[in-house]
Each structure stands twice: as structure tokens, then as C-alpha cells.
Amino acid sequence: MMSYDDVSKTLVGHIRRVFWILPLFVLAMSATGGNALAALIVEKFEIEGLISPASPKALSEALEKQLQVKVVDLNLKNSSSGWPLLSVEFDSDQLTRGVIEQTIALIEDPAGHTYRVHQGPAVISAPFTDEEKAAMAALGPAPPNVQALTNPIESTGASIARGKKHYDKYCTTCHGLQGDGNGPAAHGITTFPRQLWVWKNTNSSADGYLFWFITEGRSDMPPWGVILSENQRWDVINYIKTLTKPE
Amino acid sequence: MAARIKPPRMRIPRKIKKDDVFKVKVRFEHPSFTGLGQVEPETTPTFNRAVPVNFIRNMLVYYGEELVTRFNMTSAIADDPMFTFKLKAVREEPITVAFINNEGERWEVSADIKFTT
Numbered sequence: 001m002m003s004y005d006d007v008s009k010t011l012v013g014h015i016r017r018v019f020w021i022l023p024l025f026v027l028a029m030s031a032t033g034g035n036a037l038a039a040l041i042v043e044k045f046e047i048e049g050l051i052s053p054a055s056p057k058a059l060s061e062a063l064e065k066q067l068q069v070k071v072v073d074l075n076l077k078n079s080s081s082g083w084p085l086l087s088v089e090f091d092s093d094q095l096t097r098g099v100i101e102q103t104i105a106l107i108e109d110p111a112g113h114t115y116r117v118h119q120g121p122a123v124i125s126a127p128f129t130d131e132e133k134a135a136m137a138a139l140g141p142a143p144p145n146v147q148a149l150t151n152p153i154e155s156t157g158a159s160i161a162r163g164k165k166h167y168d169k170y171c172t173t174c175h176g177l178q179g180d181g182n183g184p185a186a187h188g189i190t191t192f193p194r195q196l197w198v199w200k201n202t203n204s205s206a207d208g209y210l211f212w213f214i215t216e217g218r219s220d221m222p223p224w225g226v227i228l229s230e231n232q233r234w235d236v237i238n239y240i241k242t243l244t245k246p247e
Numbered sequence: 248m249a250a251r252i253k254p255p256r257m258r259i260p261r262k263i264k265k266d267d268v269f270k271v272k273v274r275f276e277h278p279s280f281t282g283l284g285q286v287e288p289e290t291t292p293t294f295n296r297a298v299p300v301n302f303i304r305n306m307l308v309y310y311g312e313e314l315v316t317r318f319n320m321t322s323a324i325a326d327d328p329m330f331t332f333k334l335k336a337v338r339e340e341p342i343t344v345a346f347i348n349n350e351g352e353r354w355e356v357s358a359d360i361k362f363t364t
Contacts, residue, residue, distance in 0.1 A: 051284040051297045083296050125304070126351035135307050135317045187282065187300060189321055220321055 039092045042072055045104065046083035046118035050076070056084070058109040063088065066103055067095060083118050125192075149208040153234040155241065163239025166232055170224065171196075179243035189220045197245040210237050252277050255346055255356040262363045263336045273330045273344050273356065277303050281322040305347040306330060311340030322349075336360055 050056055060071040072087040079085035088100060101117045108114055128136070153159050168177070176183040179196030186193050199206060214233050215225035224233065255275040263269050284297030306318035316332065334342065343357040 048296075048298055053289075125300070125349045129347060129351055129353070131307065131345070131353070132305050132347060135305070135314055138314050139317045187296075219319065 040089055041092045042087055042089045043097055043100075045086045045088065045101070046079070047074075047086050047104070047115055048083065048118045049113055049115040050084050051113060052109060052111050054111065055109045055113065055115075059086070059104070059107060059115055062107045063100075063103065066107075067100065069095065069100070125187075146208045146212045148205070149211055150204055151207045151234050151237060153231060153238065155238040159235050159238045160242055162232070163235035163237070166228060166236050167239050170227070171236070174221075178246040179240065180246050191219045193221075196240050197243045199240050200243060200245070202241060207237060210240065252354075255344065255354050257342070257344060257356045257358050259342070259358050259360070263360055264364075265336060265362050267336045268333050269336060271308075271332055271334055271342060271344075273306075274327070275303065275330075275346055275354070276327045277346070277348065279303070279322060279324050279326045279328075300349060302349055303328065303346055304349045305345075307345045307347070308332070309343040309345070310334065311338065336362065 047059070050059070056074050056076065060074060063069060064071055067090070069088050069090040072089050073085075075085040075087070086104075090100065104115050104117055106114075172183050173185045174183045174189060174193040175181055175196055176186070176193075181193040181195045183193065199210065211233060213221075214228075214236065215223060217223035228236065253276040255273055257274075258272045260269050279302045280298050280300060281302075282296050282298055282300035300322060302322040302324055303320050305320065307314060308316045308318075315334070318330065330344075339359075339361055341357050341359045343355060346354045
């Protein structure tokens with residue numbers, strides 16, 4: 001027969017063990033979203049169609065409600081591809097990526113817009129067709145008759161600083177801060193903006209061509225000769241020659 | 248974002264005499280998207296890609312076989328644009344206007360020019 005003391009000691013022991021295990025169990029449950037045994041994975045989806053301010057919230061809420069998944073993050077601003085990036089945590093035993101993509105396509109935001117998961121690379125502008133090339137050859141801009149010019153402004157620190165100021169103000173929209181032709185407005189333009197780091201440390205033989213191009217413009221590039229003075233254009237050229245190829 | 252593209256339409260005067268300068272009007276119902284949208288203006292006041300880019304890139308005008316003018320456009324073009332330009336009626340040949348969008352798709356509209364006496 002166990003005495004009262006023995007029974008109480010055993011009970012206390014059990015309770016203590018339970019108290020040890022319980023927090024660990026709760027911790028495990030909370031860390032895995034309530035299902036410690038499931039294989040949870042996080043996948044990323046590029047979303048098309050987030051056009052109204054209510055769209056992101058409506059998409060996240062509808063997805064969580066319909067599929068019992070967890071929306072970890074909706075990166076609207078800094079995704080590398082430019083498309084908004086939705087991170088979804090789901091159980092790979094019960095759901096697949098395809099099911100989530102189909103569900104996203106069926107969700108509507110309050111204004112009635114639909115979403116879509118972006119597939120493949122961003123097609124910005126298809127290459128020119130043969131017909132367009134032939135038209136450009138027939139009616140396009142005349143071949144440049146470029147004079148050999150020499151830069152009257154020495155490439156000093158002050159000149160480069162002035163050039164950077166004008167470049168940041170006028171050129172970055174299309175050519176990008178690093179001169180990689182990837183500015184915010186670049187993808188809406190018919191022809192891809194030139195990558196300006198190719199002119200790094202070129203000698204004076206390129207000066208006449210650069211000056212002519214900046215002054216006259218071509219295709220979608222406006223003639224900056226109307227806006228920038230001659231000295232300002234030379235400052236910009238001095239700055240362009242210091243741009244390095246981005247990593 | 249249903250793409251509601253309709254074939255282009257062209258209108259020229261009913262009566263054209265030889266050496267008349269006449270107006271050609273072309274209407275093309277095609278959407279125009281830069282692809283940019285302001286998703287959360289309060290928290291992230293930047294424009295990012297929201298829908299695919301889609302706009303008319305080129306308009307080529309042929310008078311018979313000859314290419315007479317070319318219009319280069321950007322995503323700043325309007326939805327469903329209407330183009331008007333003048334031509335001199337020098338010979339009895341069809342005018343053909345071809346549109347090409349940024350995805351390389353092509354549409355065409357054509358009208359015959361016949362001189363009235």
C-alpha cells in the first residue's frame with residue numbers, strides 16, 4: 001500500500017514533468033503554426049494586378065481565409081524583379097503551388113479587379129519586327145555627321161560634381177543612378193536606354209559623339225541642348241565617364 | 248485588365264481629286280498601360296509594376312507599296328488613340344496603315360483611293 005505521502009510525491013513529480021514539457025510543447029506549436037508534424041514551406045509568388053490601395057489587404061485576407069495558409073509577407077517595394085512579391089507559408093503535404101496560383105486567380109478585390117501570378121520574365125518590349133527595322137532604315141534618323149570636338153572643361157572634381165547634379169536630375173529617370181539603363185521610366189520606353197558605363201575612361205575621341213547625342217537626342221531621348229547649356233552638357237559628359245559597371 | 252482590342256478603322260473623304268491634299272483619320276481601340284501603379288500610397292508612395300506593360304509602339308503608313316510615314320510611340324500614348332494626318336493624292340492606290348504594339352503584334356487597315364472627276 002502506498003501512503004498518502006508517497007501518492008502526493010508521485011503526483012507532484014508528474015505535475016512537475018508536465019510543467020516542464022508543457023512550455024516546450026506550446027513553444028513548438030506556436031513556432032510551427034499549430035501543426036508540429038506538417039512539412040511547412042514558404043514559397044514566393046510575383047503578383048500582377050495589385051492596382052488599388054485596397055488590393056494587398058484584400059488578397060492576403062482572402063487567401064488566408066480560403067486556403068488556411070499564412071501570408072508571411074507582401075513585399076510591395078523592394079523585390080528584385082519589380083513585381084510585388086507575396087510570401088506564403090503552407091503545408092506541402094496538403095497544398096501545391098499550382099492550387100495557390102489558381103486560388104489567387106479567382107480572388108477579386110473590392111473594386112472587382114482580379115489578380116494573377118506573374119509567369120516567366122517580365123516581357124517589356126518584344127524585339128523590333130522586320131517591318132519596323134525596314135521602316136527605321138527607310139525613314140529613321142539620319143546618320144550622324146559628328147564633328148570631332150574636344151571637351152573645353154577639364155575633368156576635375158568640381159566639374160564631375162556639377163555633372164552628377166545634372167545627371168541625377170535629368171538622366172536617372174531613364175538611364176538609372178548607376179548608368180545601367182534601368183531607371184524607373186525605362187521599361188515604358190520603346191527602345192532600351194543606353195548603358196552609360198561603357199563610356200568609362202574613354203578618351204577625347206568620344207567627346208564629339210556624346211555631345212552630339214546629348215544635344216540632339218534620338219528616339220525617346222529628348223534633345224537636352226534645349227535645356228542644358230553647353231558647359232552643363234560637358235560637365236555631364238565628364239560625370240558619365242566616371243560611371244562604373246554595376247555588379 | 249481585359250484587353251479590349253478592336254481592329255483599327257480608317258476614314259478618308261468620299262471625293263478626292265488628283266493632287267488634292269486630304270485628311271486621313273485612323274482610330275485604333277487598344278489599351279495603353281505603363282504597367283506602373285501606386286499600390287499603397289500611404290505606406291509605400293512609390294510606383295511599382297502592377298500590370299503588364301502594353302501600348303502601341305509603331306504606326307506605319309503605306310501609300311501603295313511606298314512607306315510614306317512612321318509614327319514612333321511610347322507608353323505615354325492614350326488609350327484608343329485617334330490619328331489624323333494629311334496626304335497628297337498623287338496616284339490611285341490603296342492607303343494601308345499598320346499598327347505594331349510593344350509585344351510585336353500587328354494590325355492593319357486599308358482604304359482605296361479613287362479619283363473623282
